[in-house]
């Protein structure tokens with residue numbers, strides 16, 4: 056017989072935790088109590104030793120569907136009274152660590168009610184319950200109750216109130232509970248005919264069915280939607296949004312539709328149906344009838360299921376309209392900018408992209424773009440961590456103490472607030488290339504500080520002097536530390552793996568500001584929490600043409616070929632079709648005079664250049680296009696071991712110029728492009744692993760991060776080669792390897808600095 060005091064940390068509020076715990080207790084014959092203390096659920100469990108152990112196992116392995124348990128802390132409790140039964144007790148909120156729930160996709164029970172003619176919430180676009188519905192995106196402050204959400208404008212009707220206060224109903228304590236009588240209302244924005252409610256939904260469906268484009272307000276912002284099977288509709292949306300090739304995400308009506316169009320593993324099925332409903336990158340089937348222009352030249356497609364009831368109503372409604380089962384659902388924004396979340400923003404920014412705007416009067420407090428998830432080695436590999444995941448914290452075992460705010464990078468911005476050993480990466484803000492992005496960042500940081508009831512004493516930002524994110528950090532008025540971009544990537548990978556020892560970091564990325572004022576991006580560095588040493592980089596090259604070079608890989612290629620071949624470069628560029636006839640001299644002059652040029656070790660640009668040299672993509676219409684195409688071509692070739700008959704390391708650089716030279720000559724000799732694409736990945740990974748081994752000394756841990764590690768072929772090759780040499784290799788899973796992940800690394804760095812009195 057023993058008594059344990061058990062604390063369950065994580066998302067344990069508003070997810071039906073206590074009834075489930077009580078049920079497990081009854082099943083195991085345990086007596087005691089369970090209460091909700093805000094940051095955690097506290098359980099006193101009394102019973103035979105093995106029964107108590109079984110009870111803990113059940114809590115860990117069979118929690119409520121929507122709970123996210125971070126830690127179960129069980130300790131013996133002396134002087135316990137004898138409990139006669141197991142009781143749920145009401146308890147007061149205590150302050151301390153705070154867990155703000157992410158938004159939760161519509162649950163199966165609510166979905167069933169939505170389409171049940173006899174239910175009083177039949178076709179109600181805002182149906183939700185204790186287990187599902189918006190959370191973060193409607194929240195003003197904690198504790199999470201209706202008064203502090205954007206639902207406070209909608210007083211509950213009598214029927215809803217009786218459900219809300221009755222523990223026996225599915226809507227007990229469900230803050231956003233509402234119905235057709237008392238809930239928010241959908242309407243067509245600026246509609247001369249003032250269509251509202253049912254008329255608005257029918258109107259939107261009609262436009263979609265006829266091949267038009269509709270902006271739809273969702274949970275965390277607006278989407279632009281059109282029929283994903285209608286080639287003309289998709290092309291028109293591309294023209295309206297000035298987005299020639301970047302893949303569109305597709306929302307499919309149900310799992311059967313997904314399986315008809317894509318290959319789905321068991322794990323993918325579980326996640327796509329789950330309560331977070333991210334966009335999953337799935338392999339398309341050959342007979343999929345999606346429009347080819349959804350994701351041109353791309354074997355995968357980003358797919359999600361409806362997660363807001365309004366989205367389900369777009370697919371099914373009691374009108375006579377025949378609807379498609381696949382809708383494009385792309386973020387309603389101007390390329391790269393934060394997603395629109397209110398009618399004003401929609402009018403200003405996306406009204407020109409669509410035929411109608413289907414909106415509603417429930418305000419979105421915090422933006423949340425859709426999360427995007429790839430897979431590697433049978434596990435999730437996050438590309439964008441946002442709705443459904445943010446702001447779920449990471450709990451570190453390190454004894455951190457204090458409060459810091461990290462402002463992230465300039466592209467794919469997220470920020471991260473660290474409070475003691477909990478780190479809360481934010482939802483996705485977007486690119487901060489203009490002041491709107493910066494304003495969105497500043498506003499969101501303020502909101503999260505309120506929600507987490509914390510006042511950071513230190514701000515952290517990137518080393519780049521002109522980043523808008525760095526400016527936002529400066530304007531916070533807090534003491535500020537700056538962290539080198541690629542070091543922050545490695546720190547984020549270490550933090551995600553809860554590892555704080557020494558490691559060799561491989562940070563392969565687009566661009567970031569180096570400590571020497573040049574552009575870095577293909578770096579191998581010895582790292583720990585206190586700092587880094589740059590051990591190797593890829594061979595520096597001249598990035599000519601300023602910002603254009605980041606879209607036009609052929610410019611980098613020409614620059615590299617001039618370095619490698621000198622005067623011979625002209626004829627080689629001609630043979631490779633890299634450059635228009637006669638214009639070589641212009642570039643040569645610019646290159647030699649270093650006009651509008653910076654020295655760069657950007658791995659991202661190296662990928663772009665190789666894609667151009669192999670004739671796959673001369674330029675990119677969106678970030679990563681050339682590099683992604685290069686990866687798919689390499690994957691078509693399949694696995695093969697290779698050797699190089701030249702040294703892959705020269706001094707402190709990876710001999711990437713030799714690899715490029717080798718590829719140029721092989722291509723001119725007529726070798727297969729897919730094979731060469733693979734050779735590039737293979738030899739680059741080999742150079743990386745050789746470099747790591749050369750300087751690792753006693754260190755036996757490596758960390759792989761940076762945007763280039765979205766490339767799962769490079770990831771796979773690098774990881775396996777290092778593991779073969781006895782390294783433990785840390786990789787990302789739910790924190791993106793790209794710039795969306797660096798705020799976590801910055802926050803951990805700042806926290807360490809704060810504790811060691813460096814400030």
Ligand SMILES: [Zn+2]
Nearest residue numbers: 162165184187
């Ligand atoms: Zn529900």
Ligand SMILES: [Zn+2]
Nearest residue numbers: 212215234237
């Ligand atoms: Zn109601």
